[in-house]
Amino acid sequence: MNKYEIAVWVFMLAAFLGFELIRRVSPLLHTPLMSLTNAISAIAVVGAILITGAQDATPLSKVLGFIAVVASTTNLVSGYLITDRMLKMFKKRGEKK
Amino acid sequence: MIETIFPILYILAAAGFILAIKWMNSPTTARRGVVVGEVGMLLAVVGTLLRYEVVNYEWILIAFFVGSAIGVPIAYIMPMTAVPQRTAFSHACGALAAALIGTAEYYSHTPHGFVMAALALETLLGFLTCTASLMAFGKLQEILPGRPFTYPGQNFVNLGVFGAAVAIGVTLVFSPEKTWLFPIFIVLSLVFGVLLIIPIGGADMPTVIALLNSYAGLSASAMGFALDNKLLIVAGALDGSSGFILSVIMCRAMNRSFTNVLFGAFGAIQSSAKEAKEERPVRSASAEEAAEILDAARSVVIIPGYGMAVAQAQHKLREMYDVLTRHGVDVRFAIHPVAGRMPGHMNVLLAEADVPYDRLVEMEDINGDFSRTDVALVIGANDVVNPAAQTDKTSPIAGMPILRAHEAQTVMVIKRGMSPGFAGIPNDLYYMDKTLMLFGDAKSFVTNIVKELGSAATAR
Numbered sequence: 001m002n003k004y005e006i007a008v009w010v011f012m013l014a015a016f017l018g019f020e021l022i023r024r025v026s027p028l029l030h031t032p033l034m035s036l037t038n039a040i041s042a043i044a045v046v047g048a049i050l051i052t053g054a055q056d057a058t059p060l061s062k063v064l065g066f067i068a069v070v071a072s073t074t075n076l077v078s079g080y081l082i083t084d085r086m087l088k089m090f091k092k093r094g095e096k097k
Numbered sequence: 098m099i100e101t102i103f104p105i106l107y108i109l110a111a112a113g114f115i116l117a118i119k120w121m122n123s124p125t126t127a128r129r130g131v132v133v134g135e136v137g138m139l140l141a142v143v144g145t146l147l148r149y150e151v152v153n154y155e156w157i158l159i160a161f162f163v164g165s166a167i168g169v170p171i172a173y174i175m176p177m178t179a180v181p182q183r184t185a186f187s188h189a190c191g192a193l194a195a196a197l198i199g200t201a202e203y204y205s206h207t208p209h210g211f212v213m214a215a216l217a218l219e220t221l222l223g224f225l226t227c228t229a230s231l232m233a234f235g236k237l238q239e240i241l242p243g244r245p246f247t248y249p250g251q252n253f254v255n256l257g258v259f260g261a262a263v264a265i266g267v268t269l270v271f272s273p274e275k276t277w278l279f280p281i282f283i284v285l286s287l288v289f290g291v292l293l294i295i296p297i298g299g300a301d302m303p304t305v306i307a308l309l310n311s312y313a314g315l316s317a318s319a320m321g322f323a324l325d326n327k328l329l330i331v332a333g334a335l336d337g338s339s340g341f342i343l344s345v346i347m348c349r350a351m352n353r354s355f356t357n358v359l360f361g362a363f364g365a366i367q368s369s370a371k372e373a374k375e376e377r378p379v380r381s382a383s384a385e386e387a388a389e390i391l392d393a394a395r396s397v398v399i400i401p402g403y404g405m406a407v408a409q410a411q412h413k414l415r416e417m418y419d420v421l422t423r424h425g426v427d428v429r430f431a432i433h434p435v436a437g438r439m440p441g442h443m444n445v446l447l448a449e450a451d452v453p454y455d456r457l458v459e460m461e462d463i464n465g466d467f468s469r470t471d472v473a474l475v476i477g478a479n480d481v482v483n484p485a486a487q488t489d490k491t492s493p494i495a496g497m498p499i500l501r502a503h504e505a506q507t508v509m510v511i512k513r514g515m516s517p518g519f520a521g522i523p524n525d526l527y528y529m530d531k532t533l534m535l536f537g538d539a540k541s542f543v544t545n546i547v548k549e550l551g552s553a554a555t556a557r
Contacts, residue, residue, distance in 0.1 A: 018335040018339055028441065080135050084128065
């Protein structure tokens with residue numbers, strides 16, 4: 001199996017896992033769920049680091065990579081923080097603040 | 098040594114993301130989910146920084162700092178009503194990052210075959226999601242007009258631009274050395290993102306935001322294919338399927354087909370809404386009368402909509418909930434899946450106001466109870482309680498599942514005036530004999546009801 005084939009397998013399985021997991025999430029939490037998955041999509045930061053920090057990085061890819069790290073860090077930080085801020089508010093009856 | 102560590106960190110990071118989503122299935126475990134998601138992201142970043150390919154740290158660290166300096170204030174300053182905008186903006190950031198990485202990768206390595214195809218997909222999805230999300234942000238923040246904008250041949254133009262972008266993408270896959278094509282590819286992707294959102298109105302935003310979530314994820318996944326990075330593939334696929342499912346749920350809640358949404362053709366139906374009918378009599382009531390009826394009721398179901406968010410009435414509504422509950426009234430909130438501007442929007446606002454989440458009931462669970470409900474109080478919602486969706490086959494919203502408020506003994510609707518709602522569809526609910534219209538701003542009207550309830554209690 002070449003590496004591209006493996007990659008497609010990984011994608012397929014992860015997508016189905018995603019379907020199964022998300023289907024179980026109560027509509028009550030759909031907004032925090034979207035915030036969380038939005039924060040997870042900031043995983044693009046991995047690619048951004050690899051481009052920016054590479055030995056052979058050209059000035060162009062350094063500049064683009066720099067912007068990409070800034071953008072994905074913004075996404076990452078605000079995504080996680082606001083998800084937690086939202087979830088903190090969900091309380092049952094009688095639960096203390 | 099380090100070469101063996103980072104794959105382990107990546108695998109743990111992927112497991113973290115999966116657990117994070119799994120734990121979102123209940124409010125009791127959700128916060129644990131966020132923590133494990135954060136740990137996953139930390140492992141991914143640390144693992145990447147440790148890789149031998151990464152040698153220059155200055156720029157990365159500065160960028161981390163700048164990104165956090167933007168992200169932290171956004172997360173803490175944004176009011177809860179602005180969560181849809183924030184999410185749209187965040188999508189734009191993530192998608193921009195993916196698109197720029199694709200661009201940088203193309204110019205530095207000029208890849209071929211499979212990698213180039215993944216890269217083209219990543220860049221296309223990234224740039225179009227970026228501008229589309231910024232457009233959605235603008236509409237939600239009301240920088241841009243929220244009404245759908247349509248013109249003849251719109252779908253033709255949209256498909257033309259999209260087709261051209263795809264054609265250039267395919268050309269680049271077969272002959273990547275044609276570097277002059279790449280800027281055109283970028284511009285077409287950016288333009289398509291804008292065109293995609295132009296015909297979409299505020300009421301359709303829940304579907305669109307979910308869909309953009311999916312695109313951003315798929316873009317990250319495509320990057321994973323291009324960079325041969327399984328962590329990116331997994332995280333992107335989770336995100337992509339999540340956004341996809343949510344948008345399907347939203348479509349179902351509006352009775353729209355998914356293809357309709359994919360091509361951004363919706364929003365247009367609103368123009369086909371019928372002319373407003375002749376003036377019909379309505380019954381209106383004061384806050385005092387409303388308070389009396391609510392106080393005398395045994396069960397009350399409150400139906401919030403986007404109007405509640407606009408008026409910031411959720412805190413006053415909670416006060417009303419408290420008083421009524423103390424008086425022995427059973428008060429619940431009925432949540433329609435597309436109420437608000439993003440999936441689950443109402444739940445977050447009511448949670449912010451400290452309404453216990455076990456009092457928030459989904460549409461399917463509460464619809465059977467309306468006939469046994471004394472008062473249905475509609476606040477800032479319109480189309481989601483329009484009986485025409487089920488009775489009138491010619492209505493633009495025909496077939497859309499609704500909250501069956503019209504089955505309650507008494508219906509009260511807090512509304513500014515008699516103007517039809519966003520979709521411009523007349524609502525027969527307002528003209529029913531058992532319906533009382535409470536004219537006024539949602540927040541001040543609820544405030545008055547709370548006052549009346551308070552004075553009634555002391556008079557007892």
